[in-house]
Amino acid sequence: MSIVARIMGLENFRVVLVRPIYSGNIGAICRAMKNMGISDLALVAPKQALNLDEARTMACHADDVLNRRREFSTVAEAVADCGLVAGTSAREGLYRSHCRTPREWAPRLLEAAHSSRVALLFGPEDSGLTNEDLAVCTQIIRIPSSPEYLSINLAQAVMICCYELFLASGNAVPPAEFSPEACSAMREKMFELWREALMSIGFMKGDKADHMMLGLRRILSRGQLSEKDVRIMVGIARQVMWAGGQINAGAIEEGGPEHEG
Amino acid sequence: MSIVARIMGLENFRVVLVRPIYSGNIGAICRAMKNMGISDLALVAPKQALNLDEARTMACHADDVLNRRREFSTVAEAVADCGLVAGTSAREGLYRSHCRTPREWAPRLLEAAHSSRVALLFGPEDSGLTNEDLAVCTQIIRIPSSPEYLSINLAQAVMICCYELFLASGNAVPPAEFSPEACSAMREKMFELWREALMSIGFMKGDKADHMMLGLRRILSRGQLSEKDVRIMVGIARQVMWAGGQINAGAIEEGGPEHEG
Numbered sequence: 001m002s003i004v005a006r007i008m009g010l011e012n013f014r015v016v017l018v019r020p021i022y023s024g025n026i027g028a029i030c031r032a033m034k035n036m037g038i039s040d041l042a043l044v045a046p047k048q049a050l051n052l053d054e055a056r057t058m059a060c061h062a063d064d065v066l067n068r069r070r071e072f073s074t075v076a077e078a079v080a081d082c083g084l085v086a087g088t089s090a091r092e093g094l095y096r097s098h099c100r101t102p103r104e105w106a107p108r109l110l111e112a113a114h115s116s117r118v119a120l121l122f123g124p125e126d127s128g129l130t131n132e133d134l135a136v137c138t139q140i141i142r143i144p145s146s147p148e149y150l151s152i153n154l155a156q157a158v159m160i161c162c163y164e165l166f167l168a169s170g171n172a173v174p175p176a177e178f179s180p181e182a183c184s185a186m187r188e189k190m191f192e193l194w195r196e197a198l199m200s201i202g203f204m205k206g207d208k209a210d211h212m213m214l215g216l217r218r219i220l221s222r223g224q225l226s227e228k229d230v231r232i233m234v235g236i237a238r239q240v241m242w243a244g245g246q247i248n249a250g251a252i253e254e255g256g257p258e259h260e261g
Numbered sequence: 262m263s264i265v266a267r268i269m270g271l272e273n274f275r276v277v278l279v280r281p282i283y284s285g286n287i288g289a290i291c292r293a294m295k296n297m298g299i300s301d302l303a304l305v306a307p308k309q310a311l312n313l314d315e316a317r318t319m320a321c322h323a324d325d326v327l328n329r330r331r332e333f334s335t336v337a338e339a340v341a342d343c344g345l346v347a348g349t350s351a352r353e354g355l356y357r358s359h360c361r362t363p364r365e366w367a368p369r370l371l372e373a374a375h376s377s378r379v380a381l382l383f384g385p386e387d388s389g390l391t392n393e394d395l396a397v398c399t400q401i402i403r404i405p406s407s408p409e410y411l412s413i414n415l416a417q418a419v420m421i422c423c424y425e426l427f428l429a430s431g432n433a434v435p436p437a438e439f440s441p442e443a444c445s446a447m448r449e450k451m452f453e454l455w456r457e458a459l460m461s462i463g464f465m466k467g468d469k470a471d472h473m474m475l476g477l478r479r480i481l482s483r484g485q486l487s488e489k490d491v492r493i494m495v496g497i498a499r500q501v502m503w504a505g506g507q508i509n510a511g512a513i514e515e516g517g518p519e520h521e522g
Contacts (some may be wrong), residue, residue: 007407032417036406075283098485121276144424144433146268149322156293156420163405163421169445172362172405224359 007037009169012113013085014040015158015233016078019124023051026064027058034062036162037171037179040117041069042078047124058155075121083116084109087129087137088157090150099140102161106168108139125154129242180225190230191217193237200244268298270430273374275301275418277339280385281396284312288319288327289416295323297423298340298432301338301378302330308385318415336394337383344377345370348390348398349418351411360401363422367429369400381422386415440487452478454498461505 020026020043035038043050061064061244072078079085086109089099112118121137123129134140143160145152152160166172182190195213198204204212220233262324276294281287281304294300300411304311320327333339340346347370373379382398384390395401404421406413413421443451456474459465465473479495 007409028414028417031410031414034410035406035413035417037409058414060414061412095371097488101435103428144428145296146427146432147434148268148298149292149295151291151322152296153292153319153321156417159417159420160424166407167364167405171407172406174362175493226359 002017002038007169007171009035009038009110009113009171010015010165012117013109013162013165014042014079014082014117014119015162016042016044016075016119016121017046017154018044018075018078018121018129019047019211020154021047021124021125021148022154023054024058025153025155026050026069026124027055027060027062029158030055030059030062030065030069032155032159033162034065036159036166037169038162039065039166041065042070042119043071044075044078045073046071060118067131075136079121079136081186082119084139085119085121085137086139086141087121087134088123088131088143089134090142090152092126094226099142102141102164103168105139105141106164109165110168119197122154122158180229181231182225182227183216186227186230187221187225187234189236190234191220193234193241197237197240197244200241200248202244268427268430270371270374271298271426271432273378274299274370274423275303275340275343275378275381275425276423276466277303277305277336277340277382277416279305279336279382279390280308281383281415282308282386283415284315285319286386286414286416287311287319287330288316288323291320291323291326291330292318293416293420294423295326297420297427298430299426300326300329301421302326303380304330304332305339306334307332311517329353333385336397340380340397342378342380343380345373345400345479346380346398347384347400347402348394348395349384349402349404349422349521350390351403351406351413353387362402362405363402363425364429366400367425370426371429371516381419383415383419391504392440410479440489441487441488447491448482448486449487451495451498452481454495454502458501458505461502461509463505506509 015029015038016191017026017029025048026043030041054062055066069085083094086105109118109120121129123133129137136148141161143152143157194216195209198216199206199209200211276290276299278287279291287304287307293301294302316327317324347366370379370381381402382394383391384394390398402422404413404418452474455477456470459473459477460467462468
């Protein structure tokens, strides 16, 4: 069994599934947890015996999280060693009035996880946490969703909470930037080459060149232009210039095809 | 078939599943989309015939999204009418260097969706989008995940993207606050009553009362205290005072039980 690596700040989080029904969901939850660097799973009084095959299929490469799960018979036992206990609820009403979104609670939960274990409670697929379950909670989480369809699949709800904690923990590695944004001097050299190139093939003449270059500048500057991008565009300009030189050497024809101004 | 209500700013988003394999995932995606106010689903060349029963089970009350799905044979056809086309990829490498997270792209995607349709492309469960698929994309999305297990379940990936768009669209309704935070005057009245109550039952005497009240103030002020909370605490104080009055009237005993100072 591979050991789940500790992700800084997330080691102390425990996902507690209260009376879960579907083994597939439990597996999917293991995967979502591992995707987001959380590895401690507790099941409280599952409504059915766990179908391990079904759970493993959905857990994919998170079978280590699945294998390390623990079962408890009551919520109180599952969270006994936890400081902050956050329960999720999609419903409004008694005991649910002070809920916040996962994004709003994330900093508070991470702060608590510095010094003690923190439990995230999720209710059964068909009915959610009861008032009795919520009474043990110190915080209530509500995931924002459309009024057209409030009820989120259990595994999706776990994913959103773990995802928000993972992002708030600062462990998300920003995508590597392979090529930095080109600097102005590099861009200007590119535009100078394109000016020459477009003149060499007769796309524009001297008096209109500056004006027409504004269009090309706008097109190429609207998004980000990396150094790699500039090198590609410079390469094209040089090849166009070469083609223009060939034509001019042979003096094949004046003018060239019609084009939009 | 119920009509999916239009959520402001999200009507123009289309989820495009490229060569999806599992019908259960497709159903789960319908539910995630409807949870987050997105309703336009396109399938490109599904790898298996759709198992409608399986899809419907996972779609739950999002069968309207499922029923309105459209099938295309190529990515180009599925996104032909879309302005911005955002593809998701978990891998780094060629054509993938300028990816951003769903949270980073959300404002740009919502801006584009004001004036044209916007496609979100997701690749097959086993391999993701190919370079050919990504060539059609104008933006690349990478969902942050743990280096221990980067690959996110397809339905979970769709959920995270739709969730970020829903939040960024400003359509998330903040949980109703049933009781506003108590104002200082209300809190002070409550502490005055507790002071009296605790003296009446002999928990503290005049000379130490102010100091001991600081402890209670700290405990009750650390979290938020709503007007409703204050009314509950005032009710308890009054009852304690009543009990203290009973004891004092009967002069049953001096002192009372030991307690921590």
